Amino acid sequence: MSDVTLDKVLKDAMKLPPEEQRRLIELLTASTSRAERRKTLEQVAAEQGKKPLDFAELRKLGAFFPEDESVDELVQTVREMRRDQADRSVD
Secondary structure, eight states, rough: OOOHHHHHHHHHHHHHHHHHHHHHHHHHHHHHHHHHHOHHHHHHHHHHOOOOOHHHHHHGGGGGGGTSSHHHHHHHHHHHHHHTTTOOOOO
């Protein structure tokens, strides 16, 4: 691969006819404008109504399962609930 430097690109750009130089400037200006219009993660989250995590709220969500039981017991309980056909109905 050839060594491309900014100086080489500028020299090559200066060799272009004036109309092509103008098009190059327009293209570079347009791509710069698009980059400036990019939103930050915080802006996108705010637009979607998202907010930072509230760990107290997360703890409340996990309060349905006793703290003294292991994750393995939780998984086993979920599996048993899924296998239990008595609580399921088609209606």
